[in-house]
Amino acid sequence: MSEIIIKAESIKKNYDASYALDGIDIEVLSGQILGLIGPNGAGKSTFLQSILGLIKTEGNLEVLGMDPRRDRHQLLKEVCSITDVAVLPKWMTVDQVLQYVDGVHPKFDIKKCLSILSKTDIKRSSKIKILSRGLVVQLHLSIVMAIDAKLLVLDEPTLGLDLIYRKEFYSQLIEDYYDGDRTILISTHQVEEIEGVLSDALFMNQGRVVMYDSIESINKKFLELRPNNDSIEKGRSLKPIHQRIELGREVLLFEDTDEEKLSELGEVRPPFIADLFMAIMDKTKRGTDS
Amino acid sequence: MTTIFFAMLRREVQEHKVAFIYAPFIVTIVLCFVIASVYFGITDIQTAEFNFSTEIYDEDYQEGMLQASPEAKARVIRAGLTVLALPVLITVGFGILAYNLSTFADERKDRSLIFWRSLPVSDLTTVISKLLFVILAVPLMILPNIILLQFVAVMSASIYFVSNDIVSFGYLWNSYFITDWFRIIFSLWAQALWTLPIFTWLMFAGTYSRKPVLGAVVPLVATVVLEGIIFKTNSIFEFIIERIGFWSRSESFPKKYEEVRVVDVPDIFLLFSTPEFWIGIIISALLVVGIVYTRSTNNDYTVE
Numbered sequence: 118m119s120e121i122i123i124k125a126e127s128i129k130k131n132y133d134a135s136y137a138l139d140g141i142d143i144e145v146l147s148g149q150i151l152g153l154i155g156p157n158g159a160g161k162s163t164f165l166q167s168i169l170g171l172i173k174t175e176g177n178l179e180v181l182g183m184d185p186r187r188d189r190h191q192l193l194k195e196v197c198s199i200t201d202v203a204v205l206p207k208w209m210t211v212d213q214v215l216q217y218v219d220g221v222h223p224k225f226d227i228k229k230c231l232s233i234l235s236k237t238d239i240k241r242s243s244k245i246k247i248l249s250r251g252l253v254v255q256l257h258l259s260i261v262m263a264i265d266a267k268l269l270v271l272d273e274p275t276l277g278l279d280l281i282y283r284k285e286f287y288s289q290l291i292e293d294y295y296d297g298d299r300t301i302l303i304s305t306h307q308v309e310e311i312e313g314v315l316s317d318a319l320f321m322n323q324g325r326v327v328m329y330d331s332i333e334s335i336n337k338k339f340l341e342l343r344p345n346n347d348s349i350e351k352g353r354s355l356k357p358i359h360q361r362i363e364l365g366r367e368v369l370l371f372e373d374t375d376e377e378k379l380s381e382l383g384e385v386r387p388p389f390i391a392d393l394f395m396a397i398m399d400k401t402k403r404g405t406d407s
Numbered sequence: 408m409t410t411i412f413f414a415m416l417r418r419e420v421q422e423h424k425v426a427f428i429y430a431p432f433i434v435t436i437v438l439c440f441v442i443a444s445v446y447f448g449i450t451d452i453q454t455a456e457f458n459f460s461t462e463i464y465d466e467d468y469q470e471g472m473l474q475a476s477p478e479a480k481a482r483v484i485r486a487g488l489t490v491l492a493l494p495v496l497i498t499v500g501f502g503i504l505a506y507n508l509s510t511f512a513d514e515r516k517d518r519s520l521i522f523w524r525s526l527p528v529s530d531l532t533t534v535i536s537k538l539l540f541v542i543l544a545v546p547l548m549i550l551p552n553i554i555l556l557q558f559v560a561v562m563s564a565s566i567y568f569v570s571n572d573i574v575s576f577g578y579l580w581n582s583y584f585i586t587d588w589f590r591i592i593f594s595l596w597a598q599a600l601w602t603l604p605i606f607t608w609l610m611f612a613g614t615y616s617r618k619p620v621l622g623a624v625v626p627l628v629a630t631v632v633l634e635g636i637i638f639k640t641n642s643i644f645e646f647i648i649e650r651i652g653f654w655s656r657s658e659s660f661p662k663k664y665e666e667v668r669v670v671d672v673p674d675i676f677l678l679f680s681t682p683e684f685w686i687g688i689i690i691s692a693l694l695v696v697g698i699v700y701t702r703s704t705n706n707d708y709t710v711e
Binding site: 198 | 410411413414415417418421422514517518519520521522523524525526527528529532
């Protein structure tokens with residue numbers, strides 16, 4: 118039985134005249150790896166900050182049954198986060214930062230952290246300021262992975278890192294950290310790098326939820342057709358929700374359409390999350406315009 | 408909770424070891440060298456402001472030393488040893504000034520505030536730990552320097568006096584009380600509490616201002632000027648000056664000394680009986696509320 122980790126009802130946050138969050142209603146269950154996907158200004162970071170109790174919002178927000186703003190101190194014993202890259206204090210050595218976290222976090226396992234670090238190039242005596250950006254993020258992830266938390270919040274955790282570090286980050290996260298019970302929220306612009314690890318996707322735009330569904334359900338519901346040259350018109354007649362040209366080839370996106378019927382017209386496969394997001398945004402925009 | 412405070416205090420020591428360990432230690436070593444040099448005749452210090460030389464121990468002075476009552480002798484030696492620590496205290500004073508201004512500004516500047524706030528430590532606990540560090544821990548950290556300085560001074564003087572047949576070796580040591588170490592530490596704690604409104608104001612400036620120095624100075628100058636123009640008084644300026652000075656020399660302190668002498672531990676408790684002390688504590692408490700609020704809500708990481 119999955120436990121409700123986050124319950125958000127009509128969450129709103131306004132800055133001056135505009136809403137950064139405009140009525141978010143979602144439930145996140147234990148074991149979900151949820152990707153928050155949206156353009157800049159969609160409200161992803163604001164929503165994650167509200168979950169961490171860093172900002173005040175309107176509406177009813179519960180994280181692990183607690184009010185994140187009021188019970189922030191208690192909540193952070195169960196919730197870990199990396200909400201920016203390379204924010205570890207530069208004057209500290211690796212050992213000092215580990216000692217500090219060990220002293221203040223009741224669920225931090227320093228032996229586990231040292232074991233994770235032993236597989237990296239990070240030396241315990243090194244000052245954080247001499248570590249590369251990638252190693253600092255790796256150190257931060259090692260600390261987070263050694264905390265027995267129920268919820269992990271990642272907001273652009275790999276921004277500015279090269280491809281190798283980004284791949285290592287996510288593979289370590291899934292192979293060594295995720296145990297099926299823990300919940301992970303990830304917000305990133307590099308959607309294509311995380312879509313393989315997500316169990317659910319939350320599309321956001323202008324502070325609103327555009328779509329929230331499991332990857333399994335998305336893959337059943339949406340299909341991409343690359344029609345054969347002689348089937349393009351037939352494909353178009355089946356009313357795709359979106360169409361685009363990719364490397365000179367027509368690509369049509371369908372929602373709730375019979376897969377067998379589509380396979381007769383060409384190559385069929387589930388869409389990439391990034392392409393689906395673009396399509397959904399386009400559809401929403403067209404809906405708004407009309 | 409004790410473990411958390413211990414971890415947080417250790418972090419402060421690690422971060423500020425230059426200001427509160429290395430700098431006072433270097434000053435202490437230099438002073439020890441100067442004192443030993445003077446006593447052993449290597450050098451005399453003769454400046455317009457300061458005159459220290461073994462030449463001062465002329466025959467009249469030596470006679471005076473031998474004739475002095477034990478109480479008078481103890482008073483002079485204790486006062487001398489206290490004055491000796493002033494350069495160390497002034498060094499640490501500058502360190503405390505810089506610490507208070509920068510401790511909350513630096514964490515915004517390097518964005519480590521995001522990391523600190525991702526851990527289960529409340530803003531109030533963080534602020535209290537920093538105050539405990541600067542009020543309680545820093546005086547304890549500099550005490551060994553003062554003890555070393557006093558030890559070198561008394562030892563050098565004793566060797567000098569013995570080798571010149573002035574007095575016996577134990578003459579000075581009879582007036583050097585180990586219990587004075589406790590007096591020094593209690594006195595420094597009292598000083599920190601007396602100056603607490605200044606400490607907390609500087610910390611507050613570090614939490615809200617992009618330019619902490621200006622953020623600390625400009626509002627105070629503006630308030631002092633406005634008070635002068637509107638009310639034709641200067642009570643805020645006097646309050647600030649009193650708080651920067653020694654607590655035992657403040658106008659509100661009930662016990663006045665006509666001569667330079669040290670204050671004893673029971674004198675410190677007199678400070679707690681003054682309304683001015685408690686006014687300072689209340690102002691500090693209000694500023695702590697301001698620091699906690701601003702630290703938890705200020706997402707501006709632009710600090711110069």
